[in-house]
Amino acid sequence: MIQAVIFDLDGTILNSLELRIEAWKHAFSVYGVNLSDDTLRPLIGLPGIAIAKMFSEKALEIDIEEERYFRSHLNELKLFDDVNETFSTLGSKGIKTGIVTSSKKAFMKILNLPYKPVITIDDVGFGKPDPEPYLKILEIMKVKPENAAFVGDAESDLIPAREIKSVSVLIRHGSNKASENADYYIDNVSEILKLVSKLEKLRKDS
Numbered sequence: 001m002i003q004a005v006i007f008d009l010d011g012t013i014l015n016s017l018e019l020r021i022e023a024w025k026h027a028f029s030v031y032g033v034n035l036s037d038d039t040l041r042p043l044i045g046l047p048g049i050a051i052a053k054m055f056s057e058k059a060l061e062i063d064i065e066e067e068r069y070f071r072s073h074l075n076e077l078k079l080f081d082d083v084n085e086t087f088s089t090l091g092s093k094g095i096k097t098g099i100v101t102s103s104k105k106a107f108m109k110i111l112n113l114p115y116k117p118v119i120t121i122d123d124v125g126f127g128k129p130d131p132e133p134y135l136k137i138l139e140i141m142k143v144k145p146e147n148a149a150f151v152g153d154a155e156s157d158l159i160p161a162r163e164i165k166s167v168s169v170l171i172r173h174g175s176n177k178a179s180e181n182a183d184y185y186i187d188n189v190s191e192i193l194k195l196v197s198k199l200e201k202l203r204k205d206s
Contacts, residue, residue, distance in 0.1 A: 001203055002167070002196050004143040005090055006134070008152035009101035010044060012171055013083045013189060014111075017153070019073055020044050024051065027066035031058050045154035047102045047127035067104065074110065080173070082190035087115060089193055096141050100133045100150070117141065131160035138164075149199070151192060158182055169195065 011017035021040045028035050033055050043051050048066060052059035087097050098117045101108070105122040117140050119133045126132045138148055149167035152158060158181035161168035169192065170182035178185075184195055 001147065001200050002095060002149050003147040004096040004098065004138070004141050005149045005151060005192055005196065006098045006100055006137055007189075008045060008150075008154070008157045009099055009103055011153040011173070012151060012157070013079055013099070014077060015080055016077050017041075017044060019070060019076060023066045023070040023073070026069050027052075027062045028055060030065055031056055031062055033062075042154065045102055045128060045152065045156040047121050048104075050127070067107070071107065071110065079113075080189055082188055086190045086192060090196070093196075095196065096143060098137050098141060100128070100137055102127050102156075128156040129159040131163045134160045134164055134166070138166075149192070149196070151186070151189075153177070155179060155181060167199065 007013050009016075010020055021037050021044065024040050025035060025037070035055065043054070048063040049059055052062040052066070056062055090097050097115060098119070099113070099115055100119045102121050105120045108118055108120055117137055119137045121127045124132045124136060134150060135145075138145060145164040145166045149169055150157060150161035151169040151171055153171050153173065158168040158170060158179055162181050168181055168183045170177060170179050170185050171189065172185060172187050174187060186192055186195060
């Protein structure tokens with residue numbers, strides 16, 4: 001049965017995707033690189049330094065500028081409306097919750113979210129789509145991969161879940177995204193509750 005549900009941060013539980021794209025466009029433009037929304041959108045969720053290296057030799061400077069710009073607009077960010085209730089309901093059912101993010105630990109301290117555990121890019125040698133952060137949080141939670149579901153809005157969230165044989169869930173927030181790496185789709189955070197119940201029923205019936 002599902003014993004843990006682990007969420008991505010940006011674009012999954014935090015309504016931050018558009019601001020991330022804006023921040024990356026700004027940071028790259030400072031160093032003479034102009035990128036479109038469509039180029040950047042599928043890359044959000046990868047470690048920042050990895051994104052920066054794709055388009056410039058000044059990756060470190062661009063990564064720092066993106067983070068600076070993003071933090072300067074934190075007042076524009078908020079969790080999706082159903083996040084708190086969903087985490088609370090999962091907990092009441094005895095299901096553990098956590099977050100795996102490519103954001104830095106310092107950024108998570110600024111957000112000061114009430115959810116634990118959290119694995120950041122600073123906690124691992126390799127970020128998503130490498131499975132290391134997923135295996136690390138499961139070790140902390142003392143949950144086997146096959147008893148966990150990972151929820152994210154990007155391929156980098158789904159690929160490691162598939163690799164370690166966890167359930168991979170693509171959250172779409174009203175978009176028409178599709179992925180060959182998604183076991184299931186949900187359109188908002190609270191829909192994970194119905195999906196967990198469905199998976200529990202399927203396993204009991206099998």
